[in-house]
Amino acid sequence: MINTLSYVCIGIGLFFWVWGTWPLVGDRSVLFKLHSLSVADTLGSMSIVVGLLLKIPREWPLLLLAIISLAIWNTVLGYVLAYCSSSKETP
Amino acid sequence: MNLILIIMLAILLIPLYEAWQDDNIWQKVLAFSSIASKTSIMILIVSILRDDWMIGVVGVIILSVGNAALMLLAHIIKRLNDL
Amino acid sequence: MIGYLNLILRLTIWFLLTADLSLANIIIGVCVALLIPRGYTSPGALKDWLRTLGEVLVAVPQAYFEAVEIMLRPHRYEDVTRERVKPQRSPGLIFLDIFLITFTPKTIVLKYREEGWYDVHRILRRPRS
Known part of the structure; x- marks a missing residue:
């Protein structure tokens, strides 16, 4: 039961990865790609780590730390990239 | 679990291709940031596949000191563009 | 505190x-x-901290909800809007606010202006009229 649930979580995460990474190839602006990357890299990866957490609950402290730092770092990196790449147009 | 890893490697090809084919520096940085977080998740998966938690600890450390280098790089590129 | x-x-x-x-x-x-x-750190009110931390917990399911929403209905248009910073925020609270806005997939904070504005970049379903 828990095994199935963990595979479902990892599957959702993989789907988010594919969906969010695919627009990278297209010809959109950096900011638009950043939106879809935040779906893929933050939400998708969080769901994958939750799946792993269900698989090996023994290592929960480190995996919890992984989830928290993943959320914070990816979000802040998104903000920094958005700020740095757009500051030329709005001085 | 092997299948998951293969799918992840296939997904990883997308940002690699993007980093190679696009000349705009910000698109490249974006692709590299995507590669960075994807590979660290892959390290966690590999550690579970091989049942070796030492690899997993490395993955968690990479995740938590993480993308600081990319942030510094982004600031440097911005300064260079401003010059 | x-x-x-x-x-x-x-x-x-x-x-x-x-x-x-x-x-x-x-x-x-x-x-x-x-x-x-x-x-x-200039201390903000404890009540503000607790409320913002609560909002962070709520933001996680909301972020997933928005992700599913932009998957089902493609948002093709982009826009930059301005949002006002709530008055009397300490730097830590402003950081949490920026985190909250950027964490949800539809919105990203572009720039925090000292005069009390965020520039927020968001994606939309139809072009702004």
């Missing part, structure tokens, strides 16, 4: 990282948390 929150945050990270609740480790953790220099 905010000092306690800061201390609790450091201790949580320490215990999650070491995963060891023996007495020696607790003593080391408390010492490290007290010894790391803390910058001067």
Whole structure:
């Protein structure tokens, strides 16, 4: 039961990865790609780590730390990239 | 679990291709940031596949000191563009 | 009071990282948390902190909901809007606010302006009229 649930979580995460990474190839602006990357890299990866957490609950402290730092770092990196790449147009 | 890893490697090809084919520096940085977080998740998966938690600890450390280098790089590129 | 929150945050990270609740480790953790220099932070009201931390917890399911929404209905248009910063926010609270806005997939903070505005970039389903 828990095994199935963990595979479902990892599957959702993989789907988010594919969906969010695919627009990278297209010809959109950096900011638009950043939106879809935040779906893929933050939400998708969080769901994958939750799946792993269900698989090996023994290592929960480190995996919890992984989830928290993943959320914070990816979000802040998104903000920094958005700020740095757009500051030329709005001085 | 092997299948998951293969799918992840296939997904990883997308940002690699993007980093190679696009000349705009910000698109490249974006692709590299995507590669960075994807590979660290892959390290966690590999550690579970091989049942070796030492690899997993490395993955968690990479995740938590993480993308600081990319942030510094982004600031440097911005300064260079401003010059 | 905010000092306690800061201390609790450091201790949580320490215990999650070491995963060891023996007495020696607790003593080391408390010492490290007290010894790391803390910058001067202008204390915000405790109520504001608690409410913002609560909003962070709510933001996680909301972010997933928005992700599913932009998958089902493609948002093709982009726009930059301005949002007003709530009055009397300390730097820590502003950081949390920016985190909250950027965490949800539809919106990203572009720039925080000192005069009390965020520039928010968002994606839309139809072009702005």
